[in-house]
Amino acid sequence: MKFVDEAPITVQAGNGGKGCLSFRREKFVAKGGPDGGDGGDGGSVFLVADESLNTLVDYRYQPNYQAQNGEAGRGRNCTGAKGEHLELKVPVGTTAIDVDTGETLGDLLEHGEKLMVAQGGWHGLGNTRFKSSTNRAPRQTTPGSEGERRNLKLELKVLADVGMLGLPNAGKSTFIRAVSAAKPKVANYPFTTLVPNLGVVKVQKYRSFVIADIPGLIEGAAEGAGLGVRFLKHLTRCRVLLHLVDLAPFDGSDPAQNALAIEHELEAFSPTLAGRERWLVLNKTDLVPADELEERCQSVVNALGWQGPVFRVAAIRGEGTDVLTGQLMDYLEERKELEERDGSLYEAELESQRQMQREARERIEELRETQRAKRKAAKESGEDDEDWDDDDYDVDVEYRP
Numbered sequence: 001m002k003f004v005d006e007a008p009i010t011v012q013a014g015n016g017g018k019g020c021l022s023f024r025r026e027k028f029v030a031k032g033g034p035d036g037g038d039g040g041d042g043g044s045v046f047l048v049a050d051e052s053l054n055t056l057v058d059y060r061y062q063p064n065y066q067a068q069n070g071e072a073g074r075g076r077n078c079t080g081a082k083g084e085h086l087e088l089k090v091p092v093g094t095t096a097i098d099v100d101t102g103e104t105l106g107d108l109l110e111h112g113e114k115l116m117v118a119q120g121g122w123h124g125l126g127n128t129r130f131k132s133s134t135n136r137a138p139r140q141t142t143p144g145s146e147g148e149r150r151n152l153k154l155e156l157k158v159l160a161d162v163g164m165l166g167l168p169n170a171g172k173s174t175f176i177r178a179v180s181a182a183k184p185k186v187a188n189y190p191f192t193t194l195v196p197n198l199g200v201v202k203v204q205k206y207r208s209f210v211i212a213d214i215p216g217l218i219e220g221a222a223e224g225a226g227l228g229v230r231f232l233k234h235l236t237r238c239r240v241l242l243h244l245v246d247l248a249p250f251d252g253s254d255p256a257q258n259a260l261a262i263e264h265e266l267e268a269f270s271p272t273l274a275g276r277e278r279w280l281v282l283n284k285t286d287l288v289p290a291d292e293l294e295e296r297c298q299s300v301v302n303a304l305g306w307q308g309p310v311f312r313v314a315a316i317r318g319e320g321t322d323v324l325t326g327q328l329m330d331y332l333e334e335r336k337e338l339e340e341r342d343g344s345l346y347e348a349e350l351e352s353q354r355q356m357q358r359e360a361r362e363r364i365e366e367l368r369e370t371q372r373a374k375r376k377a378a379k380e381s382g383e384d385d386e387d388w389d390d391d392d393y394d395v396d397v398e399y400r401p
Helices: 057-061 172-179 230-235 255-269 290-304 321-341 343-381
Strands: 006-012 045-050 064-066 086-091 094-098 104-108 114-118 149-156 162-165 197-204 207-213 240-246 278-283 310-312
Touching: 006 057, 006 114, 045 094, 045 104, 064 086, 086 149, 104 114, 114 149, 162 172, 162 230, 172 197, 172 207, 172 240, 172 321, 197 321, 207 321, 230 343, 240 255, 240 321, 255 290, 255 343, 278 290, 278 321, 290 310, 321 343
Parallel strands: 006 064, 045 086, 162 207, 162 240, 240 278, 278 310
Antiparallel strands: 006 149, 045 114, 094 104, 094 149, 197 207
């Protein structure tokens, strides 16, 4: 199974059935009059959120979908059958965007939620509809209207309360393994994580939140280096971000400079996302000599000019993770309570998410245009193009309670 978080599709709603032109003709019934029935409505196309799905891979290989047409009306005032609606199952967290207009049609955020993306055509009228005292034998009918056709882009953004970002090998996957039952791959080489991993963090009975780990960023990611910034869009729905910093990088690099590099990439990708609530998590404290720990931690804080919460953890041992997850749970519950009391805060949150998603789409499209230009230039010059292809990887999202 491949992980696909974007897929272009074309949907065509069914056409409405045409009205029937008919007159009653029976033995011993003189001048029976018009009896042409109406046509049936065309079927509409709906997207339906299904929590059992975690990828849009099926739509990558089958991009065209059409609902059933309505049947034409018949004599004896028989109405044509309605076309059946077409329901397309998509993962929870999918956004539907009209490619031609740029309009966001809606988000599917809960299991079973439906979204109409193409309206079926309306039925045509039979000649019975046009009879009157002055028009005893009408020959007028109307054809059914055409069903709506849309070119859509489906975008999947994982639903998580907390998102993690950092360099490759900063310990994000180790952290999510320590605080949840998710088991993403962990190895001592860059880009072990290729797609987002989700884990459910259970703080106490009936108190839990979802945390997301995305592939690591490197310097130049905003320009397409490494895996680029494609997966940063999955953080646009998170209420708080954890910036994990490796205090003991295996390559001997400076943790403070590494942290600054991530800050710059985030700002280049989306200024709104960069202004999101973020907490600094200094990881791998167990690998730093005790006499150097305070100095190394302070250097990172000073380099970033950090004013927010700071935590020190050793994720592989689970040290410091309970305090962090407990405070995250308190923060999320407080935010939810405030938004429930004040509807304007909730609307502001939604608008902020929409703005981040708009910025993400624009930035990702800019990168793709740049990559296409590079591939075209390489092809014209006869050189092999080894640029990363943003197709899928043969892996799944880990989502475990």
